[in-house]
Amino acid sequence: MKKIYLASLISISLIACGQEETIDDTNYDQSPSQEAIETLKKDDKIKEVYAVNDDEHLLIAIDVKHRHRFKRHQHDLNWTEEMKAEKPNMKVFVATDYKIVKETKRAAKIAQNKGPNTKQTIQKIIKLSKEET
Amino acid sequence: MKMTPKELKEKHEPKRPVALNCLKAFLIGGSICLVGQFISVFYMTFFDFTEKTVGNPTVATLVIITMLLTGFGFYEPLGQFAGAGTAVPVTGFANAVISASIEHRPEGFVLGVGMNMLRLAGPVIVYGVFASFILALIKTVWNIIFT
Amino acid sequence: MTDHAIISFQKQPALTASGVVGGNDEHEGPLQAIFDHTYDDLWLGKSSFEQAQSQMVIDAINYTLEKSALTKTDIDYIVSGDLINQITPTTFGVKQFNKAFLGLYSACATVTESLIVGALLYNMNEQARIVCGASSHFATAERQFRFPTEYGGQIPPTAQRTVTGAGYALLKNQAKGPKITQAVIGRVVDIGETDPFHMGAAMAPAAVDTISRYFKANGDDPNSFDYIVTGDLGRIGSQIAYDDLLQEGVKLDREKFLDCGKLIFNESQNFQAGGSGAGCPAVVMLGYFLPLLTQKKVKKVMLVATGALQSSLSVQQKLSIPAIAHAIVLEVKESA
Numbered sequence: 001m002k003k004i005y006l007a008s009l010i011s012i013s014l015i016a017c018g019q020e021e022t023i024d025d026t027n028y029d030q031s032p033s034q035e036a037i038e039t040l041k042k043d044d045k046i047k048e049v050y051a052v053n054d055d056e057h058l059l060i061a062i063d064v065k066h067r068h069r070f071k072r073h074q075h076d077l078n079w080t081e082e083m084k085a086e087k088p089n090m091k092v093f094v095a096t097d098y099k100i101v102k103e104t105k106r107a108a109k110i111a112q113n114k115g116p117n118t119k120q121t122i123q124k125i126i127k128l129s130k131e132e133t
Numbered sequence: 134m135k136m137t138p139k140e141l142k143e144k145h146e147p148k149r150p151v152a153l154n155c156l157k158a159f160l161i162g163g164s165i166c167l168v169g170q171f172i173s174v175f176y177m178t179f180f181d182f183t184e185k186t187v188g189n190p191t192v193a194t195l196v197i198i199t200m201l202l203t204g205f206g207f208y209e210p211l212g213q214f215a216g217a218g219t220a221v222p223v224t225g226f227a228n229a230v231i232s233a234s235i236e237h238r239p240e241g242f243v244l245g246v247g248m249n250m251l252r253l254a255g256p257v258i259v260y261g262v263f264a265s266f267i268l269a270l271i272k273t274v275w276n277i278i279f280t
Numbered sequence: 281m282t283d284h285a286i287i288s289f290q291k292q293p294a295l296t297a298s299g300v301v302g303g304n305d306e307h308e309g310p311l312q313a314i315f316d317h318t319y320d321d322l323w324l325g326k327s328s329f330e331q332a333q334s335q336m337v338i339d340a341i342n343y344t345l346e347k348s349a350l351t352k353t354d355i356d357y358i359v360s361g362d363l364i365n366q367i368t369p370t371t372f373g374v375k376q377f378n379k380a381f382l383g384l385y386s387a388c389a390t391v392t393e394s395l396i397v398g399a400l401l402y403n404m405n406e407q408a409r410i411v412c413g414a415s416s417h418f419a420t421a422e423r424q425f426r427f428p429t430e431y432g433g434q435i436p437p438t439a440q441r442t443v444t445g446a447g448y449a450l451l452k453n454q455a456k457g458p459k460i461t462q463a464v465i466g467r468v469v470d471i472g473e474t475d476p477f478h479m480g481a482a483m484a485p486a487a488v489d490t491i492s493r494y495f496k497a498n499g500d501d502p503n504s505f506d507y508i509v510t511g512d513l514g515r516i517g518s519q520i521a522y523d524d525l526l527q528e529g530v531k532l533d534r535e536k537f538l539d540c541g542k543l544i545f546n547e548s549q550n551f552q553a554g555g556s557g558a559g560c561p562a563v564v565m566l567g568y569f570l571p572l573l574t575q576k577k578v579k580k581v582m583l584v585a586t587g588a589l590q591s592s593l594s595v596q597q598k599l600s601i602p603a604i605a606h607a608i609v610l611e612v613k614e615s616a
Contacts, residue, residue: 098174099183131186135527138471138488138520142481145519147437154434203430212432213550219432228432236428239328253431 025116028054032087033108036060039086045075050101052108054119058083058090059126061097061104072096093126100129154216161211162218169195169222192223199227204235229253283497285465292461293402293410294454295395295610299343300567301336302559303418303444309545314567315445316343322419322444330369333362333417333446337373340446341411348450350409352377357410359397360448361390363421363558370415379411387587388483388512389466390414391447391562392606395583396463398451399608406453413448413566416557425476425592438478440514440556443544447562449570458573462609466490468589470602476595480517480541480553483586486603487513487521490584492528494607502532506578509569511561511585511605512541514553540564540585561585573612580611 033051036058040049048063060083064072073096080094095101107121136144172191176182182190202208208228212219219225233252237245251258300315307318317339324332337360345352358377361384362370374381386393394412401410419429421442427433451460469489473482487510495502502508513521518539525532540561541554565583572578584607595601 097184099177099181099187102177128181129183131183133186133189136523138481138485138524139473141484141520141523142473142478142516144523145516146478146481147516149436203432206430208432209430210432213434216434220434225432228430232428232430232432235430236423239330253427 023116024119026054026119027114028111028118030108030111032058032090033060033111036083036086039082040079043079048101050105050108052104052111052118052122053090054122056091057119057122057126058087058092059104059107059122060092060094061101062094063101064096069096093129095129097129100125103128157214158216158218158221160218161215162221165195165219165222165224168198195223196227199224200231203228203231208232226254226257229257283493285467286494286497287396287400287463287465289399289403289460289462291403291406292459293399293451294457294459295449295566295570295573296452296454296457297344297348298413298447298449298566298570299340299345299347300447300563301340301343301445302563305418305441305549305551306443306445306544306563308549311544311564311568314563314571316340316347319444322417329417329419329423330364331372333364333369333415333420334373336417336444336446337362337370337415337448338376340413340415340448341374341377344411344413344448344450348452350450352379355379355409355411355450357382357398357401357408359384359394359401359410359412360414361385361394361558362415363387363390363442364424369417369420373415386466386585386604386606387589388416388556388558388561389585389587389604389606390558391565392463392511392583392585392608395449395451395460395608396465396606399460399463402451402453408452410451411448412451413446414558414562415446416442416444416559416562418442418444418557421557425595435552436477437552438475438480438514438516439552440479440512440541440554441545441551442557443512443555443560443563445557445559445563447559447564447566449566458570458610458612460608461611462494464490464494464607466605466607468602468604470600472600474595474598474600476590476601478516479512479556479588479601480514481520482588482601483511483603483605484513484517484521484524486605487511487584487586488524488528490605490607491525491582492530494582495530502530503536505532505536505580505582507569508532508537508582508584509561509565510537510539511565511583511587512554512556513539513586514541514556515539516553518542543568558587570610573610576612578612579614580609582607582609 033053036051037049045068047065051060083092103125111118172194173187176187234246234250237249301317302315324335326332357380358374359382360370361367367383384393391414398410398412469486471485522537544555545551584605586605588601588603590601
């Protein structure tokens with residue numbers, strides 16, 4: 001009896017692990033990201049900018065200089081406005097969060113090297129940043 | 134010249150080392166916050182937490198650490214040394230709850246631990262909630278009038 | 281007007297033996313030799329600190345009886361008290377002796393109060409054998425009067441640490457040995473001190489009141505005493521009391537004015553101003569000064585135990601801390 005339990009347990013976990021995500025290797029032109037980076041880098045409040053995009057979303061993550069971090073939510077809004085004006089045909093998303101910066105940096109690197117799953121990654125990051133608790 | 138007991142008291146009372154106490158509180162309190170920051174960064178690096186959501190697991194971890202320190206009797210001497218440094222961070226709150234629970238364990242889980250757990254920390258919760266209610270009210274009224 | 285609260289006993293009971301137990305912090309202090317037994321652990325293997333304190337009461341009385349070669353059937357009265365609400369630790373401790381019991385409360389002055397009551401009972405009947413004493417426990421007092429034991433709040437340098445200990449002594453008719461010759465029953469003195477972390481300052485005026493009343497009434501030379509021992513004024517309170525006594529005209533040598541709270545802990549133990557609690561004077565007076573008298577190293581000692589009569593409620597209601605000091609005079613007669 002015990003063996004059946006064990007076997008079913010293992011098989012369930014194996015099935016769960018085996019459900020591999022389908023690889024989407026569409027490549028998107030990263031020039032909107034590059035343009036956004038070029039524009040934002042002129043702002044002296046910004047230490048580093050990372051950006052990644054697919055055909056409809058533009059995700060921009062900004063590493064704010066430490067002494068400006070206190071008002072970063074205010075700056076965040078300004079930058080979002082600025083970018084929306086620049087890219088009216090894309091859904092622009094700007095974040096200054098440590099975690100988002102880290103994830104965007106990774107995603108941008110993958111996208112530039114023509115890696116897979118760009119769209120999914122962007123959606124995942126946007127979803128993550130909208131979590132409240 | 135005869136001195137009253139109050140004057141004698143002031144004469145013999147040792148001066149409290151305020152500057153030294155402040156320094157100790159700064160160093161120990163700062164170290165606790167540094168540990169908290171390390172825990173935050175750990176959670177943000179290895180799990181899907183953002184700066185907004187990482188607060189809860191970090192606080193929970195600090196509370197668990199404090200629980201162990203309190204239970205094994207390390208927190209009380211640390212508190213005597215650091216003063217406000219250990220009282221102000223979340224660890225001080227956790228210590229107040231946990232020490233009261235340990236203290237009232239002999240009276241049972243319901244009448245002892247349950248009733249007395251928030252004996253020290255209760256006022257913090259009551260006035261914390263009350264103060265945030267008042268502030269929310271002020272903000273709402275402010276927004277109605279000036280926007 | 282004569283002060284009738286100063287009693288000269290016609291029949292003077294002898295303090296024949298004492299039993300003293302203490303906790304681990306007291307064992308690490310300078311007076312470790314006076315204890316009959318010290319416990320490593322505050323719990324004493326019991327499920328609550330109050331029960332541990334009851335066990336200390338039982339053990340201390342048993343040591344007293346053992347040293348005076350009596351059994352528990354040989355005693356008539358137990359007069360005792362402690363700090364805890366409704367003095368339950370003492371009640372639960374003495375119930376197993378099944379003897380006439382008077383429970384007292386004068387906070388930390390309970391030990392001298394019990395000796396005074398014991399001596400009065402002895403004056404009723406010279407054959408009576410009376411066990412007197414008091415006890416306190418660090419954790420029980422701490423949870424009742426202050427904060428939980430493990431709470432990490434900072435304690436100011438004027439605070440005192442409650443002694444874990446119980447001290448009991450046997451009063452009976454005996455030609456030899458130190459005798460209670462006089463007693464001063466204290467008045468409640470309140471100077472308006474409100475800081476529960478500075479008991480020494482609240483209690484010092486009570487000690488001064490009691491001591492100066494004694495010398496005003498008797499006209500004795502203060503230096504005819506080998507020691508005047510206060511209960512638990514602590515380092516700061518003891519200084520305050522000594523300066524105040526000089527102002528009151530009690531000219532006493534500094535080294536003759538001792539304090540139990542100062543004696544029981546080393547300064548290196550970091551217990552701020554010293555020890556306190558009903559057990560502190562009980563342990564030091566009955567464990568340290570009584571044997572000095574029995575061995576005739578000193579002849580005449582005044583024991584002034586001081587008590588702060590606040591409750592945790594009265595402190596929360598911002599009332600001041602009233603204090604009381606009861607004194608007894610112990611003498612060894614040359615002829616004995």
